[in-house]
Amino acid sequence: MPRITSGFKRQGPEYRFGDQTDFHEIKHTFGFKTITIGSWVTPTEQRLGANLIYDALADLAQILQVPPFVIGLKGTLNFALGTGGQLGVQAHYNASTRTLALAKNAGAGALAHEWWHAFDHYICKHVFSHSSAHSFASSLWLQHPLSNNHPLNLQLAKFFKMILLSSKGDKPSQFFEHAKQLDSQYGLLYFSLPQELSARAFESCIAYNTSISNEYLVSGVKNSELQQLGGFPDLALNTVLSETIFDYFKALGIALHHHSG
Known part of the structure; x- marks a missing residue:
């Protein structure tokens, strides 16, 4: 079936x-x-x-x-x-x-994970002037300064920073370090790619939101083997990431509403 x-x-x-x-x-x-x-x-x-x-x-x-x-x-x-x-x-x-x-x-x-990839790719040209046709904003964030300091872009940059760097911003985050360990364990370069870290962070925010749950949209996060191996942000990080990215989209929604209204 x-x-x-x-x-x-x-x-x-x-x-x-x-x-x-x-x-x-x-x-x-x-x-x-x-x-x-x-x-x-x-x-x-x-x-x-x-x-x-x-x-x-x-x-x-x-x-x-x-x-x-x-x-x-x-x-x-x-x-x-x-x-x-x-x-x-x-x-x-x-x-x-x-x-x-x-x-x-x-x-x-x-679905949530893959939609984030699409969004990360789409938004890149609005955040960085260095973007190529195949660039993702999350992967350019470490390499280039924002070319547009719009408040929405600054909010998105905050999300990337929390994913990739420690709270002081002086070394890689634990989430990144765990992903690097997973890569060496499986002998590939995948889990620690910024675009994959940000997609897993996003789907984790969706999975832990309290308002709506939908297994077709996101599943395999909570209590998964990958979660136990550190493949998703820990709960403390997830809380601040959720706040940051949901605030970002809420502000985007309001801006679009005013724009079209």
Whole structure:
């Protein structure tokens, strides 16, 4: 039985009131540029998937207190379900095509993590003049000064600093050190990359928010093996990170609201 049909625990507001949604509505509501559905995703799976994805994205917008169209990153983000995919990869963000892709049967729980990658990539050019087409803001933060000291950018920089540096800012954070240990344990360079550290920090903030829980949006954080190995921020750090990043998005939401109002 494919994962897409199994029950995901969710606690949060009703958006659809039991109505069936579809990918056209998802594209329109969340402002995606395109949505592509793999040819082997059955009509039943499409219906189930659409409801799960709609609720997860609406939950994300609600947690962040931003208008739903922010999720589609001003019409620049493409979304794909069950198209190709890579073996063993449940979900991924492709910077060269600006596509957030979920595997048909295993993308669940990775949505918040992958959306952060998309956001981190999108926001880079608004924060750094040094950005290339494939740069992530989190990875440029250590190398370059902000080219735009807008209050929102300063708030985002605060988030990166807490993730990457110690409280005094004079050495790498414990979170980074744990990630480096994981990399050497597995013989790869992955966990300690700034864009991966920030994505895990973000999904951890989403997982520990008290207002809404949605296993399709984020799972595998709380009490996971990776958490026990220090792959996520500890609870004290998570608390200040949550405050920082939720304040950032709340301010962004207010700014956009005034701008469009």
